[in-house]
Amino acid sequence: MSDENTVHITSYKEHISTWAALMLLTFMTVAVSVFGAELRTLSVATAMIIATVKATAVGYYFMHIKYDPKLYKWMMGTVLALFVFFMIMLTIDYLTR
Amino acid sequence: MTVDTLPYTTFYKAKKGIWSWLFTLDHKRIALLYLYAIISFFLVGASLGILMRLELLNPGKDIIEPHTYNQIFTLHGVIMIFLFIIPSIPAIFGNFFLPLMLGTDDVAFPKLNLLSFYLYVIGALFALATLVFGDGPADTGWTFYAPYSVKTGTNVTMSVLAAFILGFSSILTGLNFIVTIHRLRTPGMSFNKMPLFVWSLYATSWIQLLATPVIGITLLMIVAERVFGIGLFDPSIGGDPILYQHLFWIYSHPAVYIMALPAMGVVSEIIPTFAQRTIFGYKAIAYSSMAIAFIGYFVWGHHMFTSGMSGPAAIIFSILTFLVAIPTSIKVFNWLATLYKGSISIETPLLFALAFIFNFLIGGLTGLVNGALAADIHVHDTYFVVGHFHYVMFGGTGFAFFGALHYWFPKIWGRMYNKKVANTAFTLFLIGFNTLYFPMLILGIMGMPRRYYDYLPEFTFWNQISTFGSWITVSSIILMLANLIIAGRKGKRTTDNPWNGITLEWQTKSPPPVENFTKMPELPEGGPYNYPNAKKA
Amino acid sequence: MDYSFHLPNSGHNFDPKSSKLGMWLFLYTELLLFGGLFLVYMVYRELNSEAFLLASFKLNVWMGTFNTLLLITSSLTIAMSITALQKGNKKLSINLMWLTILAALGFLVVKYFEWGAKFEHGLFPGMDHYGSLPLGERLYFYLYFFMTGLHGLHVIIGAIFILFVIHGVKKGTVTPERFSLSENAGLYWHFVDLIWIYLFPLFYLIH
Numbered sequence: 001m002s003d004e005n006t007v008h009i010t011s012y013k014e015h016i017s018t019w020a021a022l023m024l025l026t027f028m029t030v031a032v033s034v035f036g037a038e039l040r041t042l043s044v045a046t047a048m049i050i051a052t053v054k055a056t057a058v059g060y061y062f063m064h065i066k067y068d069p070k071l072y073k074w075m076m077g078t079v080l081a082l083f084v085f086f087m088i089m090l091t092i093d094y095l096t097r
Numbered sequence: 098m099t100v101d102t103l104p105y106t107t108f109y110k111a112k113k114g115i116w117s118w119l120f121t122l123d124h125k126r127i128a129l130l131y132l133y134a135i136i137s138f139f140l141v142g143a144s145l146g147i148l149m150r151l152e153l154l155n156p157g158k159d160i161i162e163p164h165t166y167n168q169i170f171t172l173h174g175v176i177m178i179f180l181f182i183i184p185s186i187p188a189i190f191g192n193f194f195l196p197l198m199l200g201t202d203d204v205a206f207p208k209l210n211l212l213s214f215y216l217y218v219i220g221a222l223f224a225l226a227t228l229v230f231g232d233g234p235a236d237t238g239w240t241f242y243a244p245y246s247v248k249t250g251t252n253v254t255m256s257v258l259a260a261f262i263l264g265f266s267s268i269l270t271g272l273n274f275i276v277t278i279h280r281l282r283t284p285g286m287s288f289n290k291m292p293l294f295v296w297s298l299y300a301t302s303w304i305q306l307l308a309t310p311v312i313g314i315t316l317l318m319i320v321a322e323r324v325f326g327i328g329l330f331d332p333s334i335g336g337d338p339i340l341y342q343h344l345f346w347i348y349s350h351p352a353v354y355i356m357a358l359p360a361m362g363v364v365s366e367i368i369p370t371f372a373q374r375t376i377f378g379y380k381a382i383a384y385s386s387m388a389i390a391f392i393g394y395f396v397w398g399h400h401m402f403t404s405g406m407s408g409p410a411a412i413i414f415s416i417l418t419f420l421v422a423i424p425t426s427i428k429v430f431n432w433l434a435t436l437y438k439g440s441i442s443i444e445t446p447l448l449f450a451l452a453f454i455f456n457f458l459i460g461g462l463t464g465l466v467n468g469a470l471a472a473d474i475h476v477h478d479t480y481f482v483v484g485h486f487h488y489v490m491f492g493g494t495g496f497a498f499f500g501a502l503h504y505w506f507p508k509i510w511g512r513m514y515n516k517k518v519a520n521t522a523f524t525l526f527l528i529g530f531n532t533l534y535f536p537m538l539i540l541g542i543m544g545m546p547r548r549y550y551d552y553l554p555e556f557t558f559w560n561q562i563s564t565f566g567s568w569i570t571v572s573s574i575i576l577m578l579a580n581l582i583i584a585g586r587k588g589k590r591t592t593d594n595p596w597n598g599i600t601l602e603w604q605t606k607s608p609p610p611v612e613n614f615t616k617m618p619e620l621p622e623g624g625p626y627n628y629p630n631a632k633k634a
Numbered sequence: 635m636d637y638s639f640h641l642p643n644s645g646h647n648f649d650p651k652s653s654k655l656g657m658w659l660f661l662y663t664e665l666l667l668f669g670g671l672f673l674v675y676m677v678y679r680e681l682n683s684e685a686f687l688l689a690s691f692k693l694n695v696w697m698g699t700f701n702t703l704l705l706i707t708s709s710l711t712i713a714m715s716i717t718a719l720q721k722g723n724k725k726l727s728i729n730l731m732w733l734t735i736l737a738a739l740g741f742l743v744v745k746y747f748e749w750g751a752k753f754e755h756g757l758f759p760g761m762d763h764y765g766s767l768p769l770g771e772r773l774y775f776y777l778y779f780f781m782t783g784l785h786g787l788h789v790i791i792g793a794i795f796i797l798f799v800i801h802g803v804k805k806g807t808v809t810p811e812r813f814s815l816s817e818n819a820g821l822y823w824h825f826v827d828l829i830w831i832y833l834f835p836l837f838y839l840i841h
Contacts, residue, residue, distance in 0.1 A: 044840055055832070205656065272656055272663070281652075311670045312670075314667050325759045
């Protein structure tokens with residue numbers, strides 16, 4: 001089809017730098033966990049933050065949300081907002097029992 | 098009469114033979130396959146309902162054993178919810194009319210559409226197979242609450258798998274509709290020029306897509322528990338049965354809007370057509386559909402006020418529940434305002450739409466009684482709740498479903514039913530319905546618990562009224578369906594546009610050709626409901 | 635047919651934007667499918683944090699780390715294979731997809747040994763040692779097997795999906811102009827990676 005199909009081709013270079021960043025973050029999160037065991041909750045928080053950064057990188061670059069129409073960002077945002085709401089309500093219930 | 102009289106082939110006659118139906122990719126044929134399957138299951142579910150009402154005619158045992166009674170109300174729930182209401186309007190009328198209303202020739206993924214139908218069939222077979230295999234159908238209620246659903250000897254595994262497969266079918270239908278709406282609108286039709294039925298399907302599809310997987314995984318957990326014999330929701334190993342209820346209602350409350358939103362969409366089509374007047378508050382109705390879909394996710398906790406959920410959480414859920422009432426009432430007021438100063442012609446579909454508003458009002462307001470934290474403690478798990486959701490589901494969605502059937506009947510079959518019989522059936526239906534369910538509200542306030550096989554003598558009077566109502570209801574449904582079946586075979590040929598509708602499905606032939614349109618459909622000027630012959634106010 | 639009339643917006647046209655949108659919608663569904671499990675994990679973690687901590691020591695961090703690196707690298711190869719296809723380099727594209735499948739197999743082999751070790755210790759729900767674990771730890775292992783099992787299933791489905799794409803490129807149905815299938819396989823594979831990105835710290839790194 002010919003409807004304004006200007007395909008964005010992501011360069012190899014961009015892929016490889018994303019990959020390098022992901023590898024680095026993985027090493028970081030393992031290091032924090034193995035060597036920072038006494039940090040406890042802090043280390044859990046770090047692990048989750050790093051995981052989220054990694055997930056964002058995968059979504060943004062590998063799955064090219066970055067180059068997609070706004071619609072995709074909106075949809076993804078809505079889905080995540082719903083899920084976060086589920087988490088918040090469950091947490092409220094269990095923490096205030 | 099018809100716009101042009103060139104010969105054409107209807108989608109019925111384009112291909113012949115049973116295989117051309119079973120492997121069809123035509124959305125209209127798939128819709129009809131759904132129609133026949135769904136109506137059949139509706140009749141099965143209704144028969145089970147009649148059986149229950151017969152049993153409750155007198156206190157004590159009338160015709161069936163208590164255990165059978167438990168299985169019957171469970172099967173009634175599973176069939177009516179998963180096999181009738183959830184797919185009813187989207188899978189039948191959505192499939193048939195979404196592409197027509199958008200001015201295209203099919204949904205975005207026709208093969209996926211056929212797959213959805215077969216998943217539906219397989220799921221239905223699973224649900225019915227529980228009658229034969231294992232120790233009979235589940236006796237847990239359609240909610241499958243843990244830990245009982247894990248411990249009972251009946252065939253919960255298969256019922257749950259049925260719900261899982263049906264959920265998958267529902268997800269794929271939703272996915273298909275969203276892509277269709279985004280990609281296949283006729284040139285010039287922006288989102289704000291779409292018919293309101295399409296808007297409501299759009300909102301519904303998002304719920305199907307984003308809520309159903311949660312119950313899918315939850316039901317798989319129940320299956321795993323039963324297969325491995327170790328409870329994930331078992332308090333004896335640190336689990337929490339209330340978590341099951343949370344996950345169940347995270348889906349099943351939004352699912353209520355899967356059932357209600359398409360019905361509202363149908364009403365939003367019927368009312369402007371029979372008032373021949375622009376719909377009042379197009380944007381308000383369209384966006385309130387989206388708002389209902391969205392807020393519907395935030396209120397699941399109101400099913401669990403007495404479960405042991407924490408107080409603060411219950412309060413938040415109660416407040417959020419009241420928010421859902423706002424977009425719903427926005428719709429009701431807009432429908433009424435549309436009728437005002439319209440050139441109303443009272444035909445059967447309009448009667449159904451008006452009955453929808455009436456029943457849904459009772460259903461909705463009793464829903465707020467349930468949603469109010471303090472009041473709910475009193476009526477929770479009583480017949481009040483049973484009455485409430487039958488008013489919403491059957492009195493609302495059920496009436497809209499039959500209204501849609503009467504509204505689009507001439508388009509689907511190209512014939513007209515006997516209107517007098519249809520009106521008589523409708524009147525009986527409305528009377529029967531209210532006789533059947535209003536006593537339940539009273540019984541609930543009096544304190545009769547739901548799902549009970551037996552009851553105290555003081556509840557006898559209202560129970561008998563209710564059972565009496567069930568007989569009227571079933572007679573009216575038989576009359577109505579017989580009228581439609583006869584009309585489908587022998588009814589008078591009708592024009593392409595008997596109701597003077599202006600949404601795009603009325604611009605093509607009745608019944609439509611395979612390609613839906615024989616020429617480019619033309620968007621009505623100034624919005625989808627800008628009736629040219631409307632009275633100038 | 636009496637008419638040769640065709641609508642421009644036909645549902646039977648090939649439309650790459652439709653298939654991409656459809657794939658994303660499907661991924662949202664998948665996301666919430668796993669989402670349900672993550673919610674269960676979150677609540678039980680809150681209720682049994684000590685037990686989860688202790689149980690997590692029974693997993694092998696290095697195997698988990700190795701698998702993580704494997705999946706991330708396979709995400710790179712599949713992403714590059716799409717770029718290669720778009721640039722018209724079919725051969726490179728196919729080779730990169732084979733590499734991805736190889737990584738998938740590697741992931742499953744490591745997983746096999748990990749699960750095997752747990753089975754040997756009788757940690758699978760229903761086995762004898764499992765029954766003697768403290769309450770919360772049983773939940774942990776239940777969730778561990780359920781979630782990594784479901785994820786493993788997705789790895790297998792993703793690999794089969796990629797096999798189809800390789801077949802399509804060879805047959806010429808997936809081309810530099812018509813790459814939707816390859817793009818969708820890529821999206822699916824990244825999604826599998828995405829889930830693992832969360833599973834890994836939640837099960838292996840919560841010391």
